[in-house]
Amino acid sequence: MRIETTRSAVAFRLEHAAGYHRSDADLLAQLVPLALAAIERGEPVAVALRPGTERALHEELGRPAGLIPLSRPDGPNSASGQTVAAHRALELRELTSTTGGPVTLLTEHITTLDGADGSFWTEFDAAVNVALAELPVRMTCFYPELPLHLEILDGSRRNHPLLLVGGQMLHNPEHLYPRDVLAMRPAPAPALLGPPDLRMTFSAWQLHEVRRAVEAAVLEADYGPARAEDLVLAVNEVATNAVEHGAPEAELAIWTGNGSELVCEVHDHGVLADPLPGLQAPHPSDPRGRGVWIARQLCDSLHVWADRRGTHVRMHATP
Numbered sequence: 001m002r003i004e005t006t007r008s009a010v011a012f013r014l015e016h017a018a019g020y021h022r023s024d025a026d027l028l029a030q031l032v033p034l035a036l037a038a039i040e041r042g043e044p045v046a047v048a049l050r051p052g053t054e055r056a057l058h059e060e061l062g063r064p065a066g067l068i069p070l071s072r073p074d075g076p077n078s079a080s081g082q083t084v085a086a087h088r089a090l091e092l093r094e095l096t097s098t099t100g101g102p103v104t105l106l107t108e109h110i111t112t113l114d115g116a117d118g119s120f121w122t123e124f125d126a127a128v129n130v131a132l133a134e135l136p137v138r139m140t141c142f143y144p145e146l147p148l149h150l151e152i153l154d155g156s157r158r159n160h161p162l163l164l165v166g167g168q169m170l171h172n173p174e175h176l177y178p179r180d181v182l183a184m185r186p187a188p189a190p191a192l193l194g195p196p197d198l199r200m201t202f203s204a205w206q207l208h209e210v211r212r213a214v215e216a217a218v219l220e221a222d223y224g225p226a227r228a229e230d231l232v233l234a235v236n237e238v239a240t241n242a243v244e245h246g247a248p249e250a251e252l253a254i255w256t257g258n259g260s261e262l263v264c265e266v267h268d269h270g271v272l273a274d275p276l277p278g279l280q281a282p283h284p285s286d287p288r289g290r291g292v293w294i295a296r297q298l299c300d301s302l303h304v305w306a307d308r309r310g311t312h313v314r315m316h317a318t319p
Contacts, residue, residue, distance in 0.1 A: 014137050028056050082124075109141070111148065201251050253267070
């Protein structure tokens with residue numbers, strides 16, 4: 001897999017706004033003017049909306065073509081807001097490089113992603129501010145005025161530099177930088193998986209053993225040669241970071257699941273200085289900072305979290 005690390009060279013950068021709606025009709029009434037304004041500017045309109053909302057917007061615009069649907073978060077990967085943000089950035093990087101100019105993105109809160117307390121959205125929006133920072137995107141995220149979890153409203157107010165009020169984009173005085181947001185609400189640990197099929201401790205001198213262990217696991221699963229190479233490289237990058245920046249020794253755990261999908265975790269006892277590593281493409285001249293970025297591009301899901309025991313990275317990759 002080819003990894004592109006070049007940042008956008010255009011002057012326009014992410015504009016990230018939040019809007020709030022009382023009902024589906026109110027949501028649609030706010031979406032339509034934003035879409036029409038983008039079309040008048042000659043900008044593509046990308047959407048990450050519920051199917052019913054997307055259909056209603058098409059009907060209101062009277063334009064069967066023109067809206068570009070992005071992937072909707074679904075399945076186990078959706079448990080990580082940072083992973084969804086990384087995938088969203090990948091889609092938009094490809095889209096903006098094709099169009100050569102700004103893109104308008106309209107998104108909507110999806111209740112099924114709330115989790116136990118709604119913190120998914122706080123993590124997601126904070127990660128968006130890092131992952132999309134260099135991209136020419138006008139992104140407006142819509143949330144219900146009365147969500148199930150208060151954290152959803154609190155997180156949206158902390159994460160969005162702009163607020164859509166009465167059809168106008170206004171400065172948000174409650175906005176905080178992403179790392180400040182996650183200092184208040186750290187990324188959660190993912191669901192427990194039970195005892196791993198393989199567990200090993202390694203140092204910098206044993207990274208070849210890490211690669212050999214992952215390679216052996218993927219050979220037993222239904223992975224093609226290229227995809228197996230991706231996963232070995234991803235784990236190697238994260239493991240190298242762990243022993244270079246975390247602690248002299250780290251731990252690798254591998255779950256083979258049903259024999260066709262692998263989950264790998266790397267644990268070290270170091271302190272996580274950046275709560276959202278690897279979300280922004282490193283500049284070609286940057287000497288460091290590529291490891292987690294590369295791993296994120298290669299895995300279906302990569303989630304980083306920290307606790308009193310250290311820093312942890314879970315990687316999930318399908319064949």
